[in-house]
Amino acid sequence: MSNLLLFPILIPLIVATILMLFPNKIKMQRLIALLGTIATLAASFFLIYKVFNDGIQVVTLGSWPAPFGISMVSDLLSGLLVATASLIVLFVVLYSFPTIGIKREQSYYYPAVLFLMAGVNGAFTTGDIFNLFVFVEVLLMASYMLISHGGERSQLRESIKYLLVNIISSALFVAAVALLYSVTGTLNMADLAVKIPQIENTAILTVIAVLFLVVFGFKAAIFPLYFWLPGSYHAPPMPILALFGALLTKVGVYAIMRTYTLFFTMNIGFTHELLAIIAILTILAGCVGALAYFDVKKIIIYNIIIAVGVILFGVSQMNEAGITGSILYLIHDMMIKAALFFLVGIVAVIFGTSNLRQMGGLIKTYPLLGWTYLVAAFGLAGIPPLSGFPGKLLVVQGGFEGPHFWGSIVILATSLIVLLSAVRIFIYAFWGEPVETRPLKKSAYRAMLIPSIILVAITVFFGVGAELFMPFVSDAAEVMLNPSLYIEAVFKE
Amino acid sequence: MKTNDVMLQTATKVVTFIILLFAVHIFFAGHYTPGGGFVGGLLTTSAIVLLMLAFGIRTVKKILPINYVVMTSVGLLVAIATAAASIVFDVPFFTHAYDYFDLPLFGETSLHSALLFDIGVYLVVVGVTMTIIQTIGEDE
Numbered sequence: 001m002s003n004l005l006l007f008p009i010l011i012p013l014i015v016a017t018i019l020m021l022f023p024n025k026i027k028m029q030r031l032i033a034l035l036g037t038i039a040t041l042a043a044s045f046f047l048i049y050k051v052f053n054d055g056i057q058v059v060t061l062g063s064w065p066a067p068f069g070i071s072m073v074s075d076l077l078s079g080l081l082v083a084t085a086s087l088i089v090l091f092v093v094l095y096s097f098p099t100i101g102i103k104r105e106q107s108y109y110y111p112a113v114l115f116l117m118a119g120v121n122g123a124f125t126t127g128d129i130f131n132l133f134v135f136v137e138v139l140l141m142a143s144y145m146l147i148s149h150g151g152e153r154s155q156l157r158e159s160i161k162y163l164l165v166n167i168i169s170s171a172l173f174v175a176a177v178a179l180l181y182s183v184t185g186t187l188n189m190a191d192l193a194v195k196i197p198q199i200e201n202t203a204i205l206t207v208i209a210v211l212f213l214v215v216f217g218f219k220a221a222i223f224p225l226y227f228w229l230p231g232s233y234h235a236p237p238m239p240i241l242a243l244f245g246a247l248l249t250k251v252g253v254y255a256i257m258r259t260y261t262l263f264f265t266m267n268i269g270f271t272h273e274l275l276a277i278i279a280i281l282t283i284l285a286g287c288v289g290a291l292a293y294f295d296v297k298k299i300i301i302y303n304i305i306i307a308v309g310v311i312l313f314g315v316s317q318m319n320e321a322g323i324t325g326s327i328l329y330l331i332h333d334m335m336i337k338a339a340l341f342f343l344v345g346i347v348a349v350i351f352g353t354s355n356l357r358q359m360g361g362l363i364k365t366y367p368l369l370g371w372t373y374l375v376a377a378f379g380l381a382g383i384p385p386l387s388g389f390p391g392k393l394l395v396v397q398g399g400f401e402g403p404h405f406w407g408s409i410v411i412l413a414t415s416l417i418v419l420l421s422a423v424r425i426f427i428y429a430f431w432g433e434p435v436e437t438r439p440l441k442k443s444a445y446r447a448m449l450i451p452s453i454i455l456v457a458i459t460v461f462f463g464v465g466a467e468l469f470m471p472f473v474s475d476a477a478e479v480m481l482n483p484s485l486y487i488e489a490v491f492k493e
Numbered sequence: 494m495k496t497n498d499v500m501l502q503t504a505t506k507v508v509t510f511i512i513l514l515f516a517v518h519i520f521f522a523g524h525y526t527p528g529g530g531f532v533g534g535l536l537t538t539s540a541i542v543l544l545m546l547a548f549g550i551r552t553v554k555k556i557l558p559i560n561y562v563v564m565t566s567v568g569l570l571v572a573i574a575t576a577a578a579s580i581v582f583d584v585p586f587f588t589h590a591y592d593y594f595d596l597p598l599f600g601e602t603s604l605h606s607a608l609l610f611d612i613g614v615y616l617v618v619v620g621v622t623m624t625i626i627q628t629i630g631e632d633e
Contacts, residue, residue, distance in 0.1 A: 003580045014573055020566035062587040072586075 004050060005057045005074035007043035008082045008121040011036055012089075016114035026105050030097060033110040037090040040117065044083040051079045052472060056479065056489035058127070066491050067191040073127030073490060076476035077327060081124045081254060084331050087458070088246045088338045089117045091451045095342050096239040098447035099349070104150050104237075112149065113243065116142035123251045127490060129180065130187045132255060133173050136219070140166050143248060146240045147232065158235035165228040169218035176211040183208065190490035193263040193483045202266045209264040209271045213256065213278075220252025222312065223281040226305050230289065233301050238345030241297065245304050246338040250330060253308055257315050257326065261480040268318060276316035276404045280411075282309030287414050290421035294356040296344045296429070299421050300337070303380065306418055307333040313407050314395035322398020324477040328466070329391030331473075335459045336380050336387060340422075342452035343373045346445070347429050352438045356425065361434030369449060370430040376456045377426060379463060381419035387463030498547060505547035512540040523611055525603075530611035534618025541619075542626060550630050561623040568616025575610040 015036030060069040119139025126132050148159040184195045221229040289302030314326030348354045363370040382388030399408030479485045516536035523529025545553045579588045591605035
């Protein structure tokens with residue numbers, strides 16, 4: 001079964017195509033979308049099992065030999081991310097049933113979500129830098145549709161910004177790929193990892209590496225390229241926001257992780273130093289935003305930016321602790337962001353607004369929601385033994401072992417701000433004088449709360465049982481630290 | 494004011510068929526020489542758009558009652574199925590097969606599974622471009 005690693009891309013693609021045939025049968029749409037995501041999740045788990053036991057899985061499309069054909073490579077990093085992404089899409093689909101509304105469901109909502117899933121899984125799996133561009137375009141096309149889906153005024157306004165920023169960054173992406181090709185003569189990532197160390201003129205390669213940092217930085221929302229994110233992510237409805245917040249920026253983060261560990265390692269003194277500084281600035285900028293706003297969506301959105309900084313700081317250290325930590329934190333962050341958006345979404349539905357100042361006293365009427373949110377908020381801040389803790393601990397350790405101990409201090413200090421910003425929602429929305437709430441059907445409330453609680457429970461398990469996942473994560477980090485493993489796997493066929 | 498479009502309509506009646514035939518030619522020229530599903534699809538679309546310009550969207554909808562979204566979906570399925578056939582034969586994804594056959598009239602012809610993939614591409618291109626043009630056109 002050499003094609004196994006393609007299943008997490010193919011299943012959503014086929015299911016989405018089938019769903020396009022009958023947009024109006026909502027029950028069938030829901031059922032098939034749900035089955036499709038479950039099948040994708042199962043395939044990705046099987047893939048992790050296979051990679052863990054048999055080593056890195058590679059298939060080069062069309063039976064071409066490796067540097068000429070497009071290689072799809074699944075190591076543990078990509079396998080873990082594909083599984084996490086599939087898990088989140090499954091929960092987003094479940095959460096969409098009560099929240100997204102029949103009108104949206106009838107206009108190709110589920111196909112768009114599944115196309116997005118195919119693009120994200122493809123971007124995590126591909127071993128070819130141009131193919132990465134193609135998969136990023138696939139997921140961007142789906143995201144263009146989702147961000148404007150429903151056509152509300154604010155959605156249309158923000159989607160224009162989103163489109164412009166992404167088209168510009170995509171154009172830069174192609175230009176950067178062309179430059180890289182003109183210097184190295186190859187686009188296969190494993191082949192790049194072989195050829196780049198042989199090139200003596202590292203200056204031009206450093207320029208290209210920084211250009212790629214800009215390109216991926218737009219997608220990952222690093223400082224100062226995050227300006228488009230808070231506005232654009234604020235516009236779409238909550239399930240779409242959860243999907244974007246959990247997955248889209250992480251594709252950019254993954255691309256930086258992959259390129260900066262696999263082949264842009266010729267001038268670590270400059271590029272990784274730059275990455276570390278930008279990562280810290282990203283954290284600081286995110287903190288300012290997270291404290292400044294009184295809008296529950298905005299607060300969590302700025303926390304996305306903070307997490308991107310933490311993950312990239314771990315990567316920039318290029319040591320075992322830092323990279324293991326960043327992988328753990330990346331997986332944790334994808335899940336916890338989706339869970340937080342779900343919970344905040346319920347709060348926003350109950351009050352009919354996302355403005356914190358108009359909220360209060362929810363703990364008496366919705367106690368379970370309150371305590372679940374508190375657990376998720378503590379997980380976000382990294383309070384042991386919840387899921388944010390092991391990842392952040394290792395990233396901080398990596399910083400102290402590496403040259404940027406000051407970065408670790410900033411991360412530790414800003415953890416308190418993250419905690420403050422998340423708990424502030426708890427204080428304002430759940431404590432204080434009860435405010436008049438909108439009537440919410442018990443069944444709808446339950447349908448929203450159950451997927452959120454299960455997702456929070458999974459993150460708690462991921463934190464408490466981190467020891468169980470460590471073999472997988474440290475194997476993933478080993479491949480990132482030894483590019484030769486990756487190269488051998490691609491060229492052995 | 495009603496414009497006089499007799500010339501346009503008369504020319505369109507002839508030109509449309511030339512374009513469609515050329516589209517078929519380009520479509521089958523694909524793979525070994527320049528051409529293929531993408532260009533063929535665009536040419537077909539241009540023929541339909543010409544019809545729309547000359548006779549109006551409603552008339553064209555009446556003579557070509559096609560749901561272009563379904564067409565896109567079917568095309569995608571054909572393309573994916575061709576590529577995914579490699580899974581059944583347990584060879585890397587997208588591996589194509591071809592052989593030479595003696596066909597009546599054509600003589601010895603090379604038949605390539607890429608043609609099936611191209612049919613999918615053709616349907617997707619026509620479906621997507623027509624959906625876009627119809628959506629924009631109906632807005633007036």
